[in-house]
Amino acid sequence: MRVAIVTGASSGIGQSAAIQIAGRGVGVILTYGRNPAGAHDTVASIEKEGGTAVALPLDVGRSESFPAFRDAVGAALRETWQRDTFDILVNNAGFGQMALFEDTTEELFDRFMRVLLKGPFFLTQTLLPLLTNGGAIVNVTSNAALHSGLEPGYSAYASMKGGLTVLTRYLAKELSPRGVRVNSIAPGATRTRLADDAFERFPEVIPALAAKTALGRVGEPDDIGMVIASLVSEEGQWITAQDIEVSGGLNL
Known part of the structure; x- marks a missing residue:
């Protein structure tokens, strides 16, 4: 059985990706930060459909904790799947916060950097010895970093993405000799818990966002999760070094 690691899988896109990947017969190690209950819900959903999953805590903003996390991954691989390696890494964990350029503090900038860029960089580096040749990596970016998603208030967030x-x-270039494929996906506005449940707290913004989307609605976690599952599966075997926008035609 192949095994995937999906970070930030206690809700939203990460939760959907973990469930969608597991539905293709892949074991899943999923991580959570402040929402252990959500992580356990993800595990329960996977197990209900006959899959296998393990939830581990991880703060992607604390790179000093990554060696211990790698040890925990190794233990889970041996105990649950009787193997020493994994096949798929989905770097999804993160956070979002709006701040105009002139209002962005160094503290917020540094937090964005630690969680959204430094974290995935060094987590991937730390886990690389355990990743099988021929494996796959997907990094979850954002269309805020693209022309289609350009909106005031996201200069620091989008810079890291x-x-x-x-x-x-x-x-993708450096890992290609090992047959490892690396892609990123750039979601548009998606109904998740990002920015402290912004969609729940400000439902009035949803119609305006939907009106900007060619397909007439905001994204749902499964819209993104299914793309991730496809990219790391056999269907994506000839795709690497791509950044795929998944936004329903935002600002098309």
């Missing part, structure tokens, strides 16, 4: 897109291409 743009950096992750560039990192994706370099990883």
Whole structure:
């Protein structure tokens, strides 16, 4: 059985990706930060359909914790799947917050950097010895880093997501001798818990966002999760170094 690691899978896009990947017969190690109950819900959903999943805590903003996390991954692989390696890495964990350029503090900038760019960079580096040849990596970026998603208030957030897109291409180049495929996906406005449940707190913004989308609605987690599952499966075997926008035609 192949095994995937999906970070930030206690809700939203990560939760959907973990469930969709598991539905294709892949074991899943999923991570959570402040929402252990959501992570356990993800595990329960996977197990209900006959899959296998393990939830581990991880703060992607604390790179000093990554060696211990790698040890925990190794233990889970041996105990649950009787193997020492995994096949798929989905770097999804993150956070979002709006701040106009002139209002962005160094503290917020540094937090964006630690969680959205430094975290995926060094987590991938730390886990690389355990990743099988011929494996796959997907980095979740954002269309805020693209022309289609350009809105005031996201300069720092989008800069880090743009950096992750560039990192994706370099990883695809450097890991290609091992047959490892690396892609990124750039979701548009998606109904998740991002920005402290912004969609729940401000439902009035949804119609305006839907009106900007060619397909007439905001995205749902499964819209993104299914694309991730496809990219890391056999259907995506000839795709690498791509940044795929998944936004329903936002600002088309």
